[in-house]
Amino acid sequence: MAMRKLFIGRKIRSLREGLKATQSQFADRIGISTSYLNQIENNQRPVSAAVLVALVDKFQIDLSELSAGEGDRLLSALSEALTDPLFESYTPNLQELKLITQNAPSLAHALVRAHQAYRRNSEQLASLNDSMGRSTLAAEATPYEEVRDFFHFVDNYIHDLDVQAEELAGELGLEHDDRHAVLTNYLQRVHNVKVVRAEPGRDILRYFDAKTRILSLNAYIPATSRDFQLALQIAQLQAAETVDKVAKTGNFRTKEAADICRIGLHNYFAGALLLPYRAFQSAANQLRHDLELLASRFGASLEQVCHRLSTLQRPGEKGVPVFFARVDRAGNITKRHSATKLQFARFGAACPLWNVHQAFEAHGRIIRQLAETPDGVRYLCLATQITKGGGGFNSSLPQYAIAFGCEISYASAFVYADDLDLSNRSSFDPIGISCRICERTQCFQRAVPPLMRKLHVDHDVRTVLPYSIGDN
Template identity: 40%
Template sequence: MTADRKLFAGARLRRLRLAQGVTQTRMAADLGVSVSYLNLIERNQRPLTAAFLLKLAATYNLDLRQLTGDDGDAVAAELARVFAEPALAGIEVGRAELAEVAAAAPGVAQALLRLHAALGGAPAAAGPIEAVTEFLLDRRNHFPELDAACEALADELRLASGDTAAAIADRLRVRHGLTVRILPVRTMPDLLRRLDLHARQLQLSELLDAASRTFAVAGQLASLELRGAIDSVAEGSGVTEPATRALIVQSLVNYAAAAIMMPYARFHAACEALGYDVELLQARFGAGFEQVAHRLTTLQRPGLRGVPFFMLRVDRAGNVSKRFSGARSTLAARGGGCPLWTLHAAFDRPGVIQRQLVETEDGAAYLTVTRTVRTYAMPFGQARPEFACLIGCEAAHARPLVYASGLDLERTAATPIGLGCASCRRTACRQRSLPPRGTRLVIDAATRGITPFRFGEQP
């Protein structure tokens, strides 16, 4: 926020207050202002001052970017795409007006986007997985209450042993009466993990590597000792549908497992010191590539913030099975369907890290890093699961990364990519496989362009 710019963010402040479960009277008392003044701020009749913002962040441990950041820009960009539909031709709605809707009435903006999706636009959230992904994106995949609890737990474990997995196994045995057993694949042919309460055993398959075994026992410990904090976060989601709620809880258990293996402050310090080198971070924390990539998306602690990464995991067919992000952007929320992205070329060079500077249709540039990952061992002759894992951030945030070494982020030509052919309006793409949704297909028997699909606006 520049010194000469007044910040009006009443709607965002009100949402944050309600999310905290705090009344106007209570917040006014906490911040040392009058209720009438706070009311004027929430009604956008008074701007937020720097002193007010600092007091607010310190009192409620908030991320100021929730008030001053550009999350609304991504929503405004999505709205601009909706209002560019041929059916709305002639209705002039400027980007500034859309940004105002996104900031002042985010619920209305999301309703418009969902309605557009339901009527044939971008894919709508259709089930528990999509709903949980949206929940994590909304929270920027950052849960400070869980991180704090996991750091305290990790400190206790370090006092017990330098081997995290051994320390967790010992704690499970002593405090919870659970023994960790590694079982042969013939005993658990279709399971990787099983909690057998009758035998008081946490049973793990021998197919899991060391990092995955540590993750499994850390998740079990979190589900036992941090259940109150996990349930509290899940309750705050407002989700009541059983399957979605259960999936949110499982996602939070996984978050806690990673936070125990890679405690926030120590992990953040290592990231800064190592230039966010994923493979070095793997070695330091005894984690897998995918585990580190996921953890990188969570570094949003005020005063100790990391690079705002997003992460995707896809298979050879392009199905996105994981999507996490520390920053709201169209690419993070909907990307993954463009064949020009090295996300899909990773399978050609298994285990090799590939970097790429890409640019989306709205002009935003990102540095992305991709590598294939192996989930677990497989017996000979059986189909082996294959996935590619990608992390990325806006080019403006990429300078601290070892992966930016030797790149001129301002002058290097970026690969133009889209969200997928059905959503992309780039006219000269040689890789195009179908015309964009909502356009008119143009057929010209006399010519053949670089793509078989020429398109124009609907009449």
């Protein structure tokens, strides 16, 4: 069988830029001309087998790193958009979608954004009431959604911030010393910032007074959150120039979106400072991704550990590709990223058969699930419940479930798979992405019929569903 053509110019460019090499230098290392490399990076020519072999030989990269990632995420988003009844007269095949996402990704992004605007407009029109005269329909993405998509499509990895944070972590010796003392002393010594306890009764996690150079921290939050707030303050004071530079690349429509992006970038720097890339990746491999041991070694929370594992996307040094999500009790996905083929639905609730929903009834435990999506891909899924914040008896404590996992081909890298029967197909639960786009016709948990599928109702027969699902 002939190898399918790979148009992966963006990834090749990202790899080269991560190595800080010019096109001429990079072309010399893999034995091709600069003009050929330029054509590859601009998706004017596919990558040949000889070039792939050279990339593996010279940079010790995994071929799967080149064939997955942004393209899969964009393909998933575009596929979901085109299942909308709005496009009922057009049903593209997989090859057409791949051609669009590989050769015209900007067009694909534009179509996804247009569909998002249409969905928001339709949903608001359907729910308008007597306040119609006082409300404005927002056809554009909310600032939060715009920023979420920004991180989603950069693979949840910000190279400049990651490297800057890792270098600072090395200088401070955070791996070996008391993190709280080191971070507090660094703020005082370098930035003239004094760290104090916030006054009792103040409903804040962190408050920085730029005039007095005093940073007040809530005295009752967990140590992991306290140290993260210290690292976040360092990010605001020390990485502001890099943050502004990265935020500008998002081309956000509003100042609100740009400001929210800066919050995300400050958080990214803080996570990368407390869990420096190479040290954390090495520990993850050594401990076989035991989340609780990683949390203990780095003095971090389970959420911080899972989130950081999802950002290990450095070109040439990628970690095991994982998915990560944070879900509230209502099923809203408040954080999400996937470097696997599993992509989270952009509209509608998550699949009710996914074990993340069970985590709220299993407080303090990491529960496991072997799952298979309709496309035949199998996963090791982990889930656990977490409680945010701190305080006394009367404090409100938000609760979430963390979902984390990998494709089954990587399960051997996880301690959680050791006693599971990965070879038995019956061990895998059938799950989907969202009912509205799930292809399974006999799911007993189906909430709504799939879009763009005909329904047949037989009043004399009742099965699991009150209807049967036909073809498109």
